[in-house]
Structures are given as structure tokens and as C-alpha cells.
Amino acid sequence: MPKRVDHAERRDAVAAVAEQVIADRGLGAGLRDVALAGGWSTSVVTHYFTDKRDLLEFTLRRTIEGAAARIETQVGAGRTRLAAILEENLPLDSRRRRQWRLFIAFWGRAVHDPTLAAHQRRRHAAFRSALAEALAEAWGADVRHDAEREARRLFALLDGLAVQAAFEPGEWSADLQVDLVNRHLAGLGLSPILEVPRPAPPALGSHS
Amino acid sequence: MPKRVDHAERRDAVAAVAEQVIADRGLGAGLRDVALAGGWSTSVVTHYFTDKRDLLEFTLRRTIEGAAARIETQVGAGRTRLAAILEENLPLDSRRRRQWRLFIAFWGRAVHDPTLAAHQRRRHAAFRSALAEALAEAWGADVRHDAEREARRLFALLDGLAVQAAFEPGEWSADLQVDLVNRHLAGLGLSPILEVPRPAPPALGSHS
Numbered sequence: 001m002p003k004r005v006d007h008a009e010r011r012d013a014v015a016a017v018a019e020q021v022i023a024d025r026g027l028g029a030g031l032r033d034v035a036l037a038g039g040w041s042t043s044v045v046t047h048y049f050t051d052k053r054d055l056l057e058f059t060l061r062r063t064i065e066g067a068a069a070r071i072e073t074q075v076g077a078g079r080t081r082l083a084a085i086l087e088e089n090l091p092l093d094s095r096r097r098r099q100w101r102l103f104i105a106f107w108g109r110a111v112h113d114p115t116l117a118a119h120q121r122r123r124h125a126a127f128r129s130a131l132a133e134a135l136a137e138a139w140g141a142d143v144r145h146d147a148e149r150e151a152r153r154l155f156a157l158l159d160g161l162a163v164q165a166a167f168e169p170g171e172w173s174a175d176l177q178v179d180l181v182n183r184h185l186a187g188l189g190l191s192p193i194l195e196v197p198r199p200a201p202p203a204l205g206s207h208s
Numbered sequence: 209m210p211k212r213v214d215h216a217e218r219r220d221a222v223a224a225v226a227e228q229v230i231a232d233r234g235l236g237a238g239l240r241d242v243a244l245a246g247g248w249s250t251s252v253v254t255h256y257f258t259d260k261r262d263l264l265e266f267t268l269r270r271t272i273e274g275a276a277a278r279i280e281t282q283v284g285a286g287r288t289r290l291a292a293i294l295e296e297n298l299p300l301d302s303r304r305r306r307q308w309r310l311f312i313a314f315w316g317r318a319v320h321d322p323t324l325a326a327h328q329r330r331r332h333a334a335f336r337s338a339l340a341e342a343l344a345e346a347w348g349a350d351v352r353h354d355a356e357r358e359a360r361r362l363f364a365l366l367d368g369l370a371v372q373a374a375f376e377p378g379e380w381s382a383d384l385q386v387d388l389v390n391r392h393l394a395g396l397g398l399s400p401i402l403e404v405p406r407p408a409p410p411a412l413g414s415h416s
Contacts, residue, residue, distance in 0.1 A: 026320035104319045105319055111375070166319055167319070
């Protein structure tokens, strides 16, 4: 590893590996497992994180902030805010399924851990208010619903759907998830805004 | 402890205590904690359970089966099946909030543990089909919806709502939970069937 590395950047790189390790193996994974997965000695990891708890908290916060940042980016790229929030929070592909396995692993711990629970509450409050704003935006002048309550109902649907999909990925195709969320939007007087993600097109020159 | 105790009954009594301990402290709690909480020596617990894993699996199964049995009983007592399922699965009081903390603790482990995940899948399949039947029953001849898909959407709502309520009990009063579920039922063409649980009446002879 080069001698002059930015401390924050390196901390972030270690947490990125921890995210993968925890998503794959759960919170039972230790500093040594993260070091091995990153191709480092354990002392590299302990140089950037005081202990496992420090690494866990930083990793959870990083994942939550990453999800929030992706929503902002997608909105900038011309997506409606509502579609961006919904798509980022559904386990539609392997990246998002991994993110959900990580969240669920943290929930199991956070339900008895005040500090981790505080991170979850911040995630809930932020997404709930973003959803309420996005719903109000989508309804425009024609608001016939209670945005705050409907944001809660929609957010609960997303979390619950992700939990069930995490345990039964074969039972929850992207098609099915998109259909259920579009049904829900129809009940809120909104036209379907989610589309099933298309597989990548074949490479140029392919004859298949 | 009396010499002649029924083995299955005693196993069940130990698991009942384990249920409380796990709900309060999470899966980090050990056989010794369960023994202490039950007022037994650790050897009593290890007499009925091979190891912690045996106790965890039995306790999870017992909780899931207990919830299913309560639904059947309430239906027998004149409740509609749909109302019974919904009420049993909402964290409306401290008993049900504790049950949810237990489920969430197990989810965090099960997402990386094939055996525990299999118990979760059985819970999902059983409740999903019970909900689909109950919805079809509630609609009667006037079925305008896809019962299987709407059962998934409703079940996801219940799970998601319970997760959020577990982290923010103060944000999710029984009133709010009942309102959101009744809104959801209205979207399915069903009249509100949930009622906010009333506090117990004052004792006879009370002047307050």
C-alpha cells in the first residue's frame, strides 16, 4: 500500500470491503475476515478502525448514506424523485439484494443496541420525509391523500417486501416487485412509474 | 423442580423463558442467561437442549406456531379470519411488540443461516396463503382483485410496519397502525375491520 494515502479514503475502502463481507456472512464476520477479503493484514484494518464496533457503525452509516446519495444522483439524471426512491429501495438486482441483506443483519442487532438503532431511526426519518415530499410532488395540485401517512404506508411496503424477498429471492422476481409497487401507486391515484429493469443488450457484433 | 415432569412440557417452559430473554436482549443471550431468568441452574437448560442452537431453533419455531395458533383461536371466538391475522401481526401492545423484537433478531441471523431461513420461509408461506384465503373470504363473490398478489402486498405492509414500529415505538401508536391498515383495506374495497384496542376498563368499585 502506498505510504501517502488519504486517511478518510482508506477508511472508506476498508468499509466498502466490510460491506461485502457483512452482506455475505452477517455480523458474525470479524476484522480478520475483512482484512482477508481486502488482501490486507489485520493490522491495516485495526489502523483505520478502533475495533469491530467502530467498523460496524461506520459501515452501516456508509451504506445508508450511499443509498441516499444514489437517489439524489438519479433524480439529477432526469428520474422523478418518487421513482428514484422506490427503485433504490427494492431488491431488484444483486447489488440491491446485497444491500438489503446487510440492512437486515443490522436490524437484528440494532433492535437491542441503542446506537445502531439511532442510525436506523435516522434512515427511517430521512426516507419517510423524502417519500412524503416525492408523493406530494407526484400528486401535484391534485392532492387527495395524506402525504405523511401514505409515505409511511409505502415505506412499510418497501421494507416488508425486501425482507420477504431476502428470504425467498426465487419467489420475488423483479417483475413481481414492480407489479406490486405499481398496484400500490394505482391505489394512490398515480400511474405506474416503475419499469422492470431490462437485461444489458448483447455485445456489438454478437449473433446470438 | 418435581421429579416427574413431562419432558416436552419442560422443554416448552424453558423455551418460553428463552423467548422473553431473546426479545429483551437479542441472540447474544446465552444458555446461562436463560437459566438465570428461569431461576434454574444452567444444567437444567442443557438437560433439555443440546446446545444454544437447539434452543434458538426450538424457540423460533415455538413463537411462529404460537402466533399461528392464536389466529385460529380468535377465529373460533367469532372474529373474521382477516381481522385475526392482521391483529396478531401488528405490534399493537407489549406482547406483540416483544414478539416482533424476537422475529427481527432472528431475521438478522437467518439471512445468513440456511436452517433459520427455512423457518422464516415456512412462516412466510403459511401466512401468505392464510392471508390470500382470508382476503378471498372477505371479498366473497365480489372478487375484483388478485388474492395471491394482494396477500403479498398486505403481508409486506405488516412486516414493514412492524420493523419501523420496533425502532420507533413512539412514532407508531396503535391508532396510527390501525388507520394505515384500514386505509389499505379500503384500497382493496373492504370496509375497516380493525379497531384500536381499548384499555382495560377500571376495576369494579373504582371511583376514578
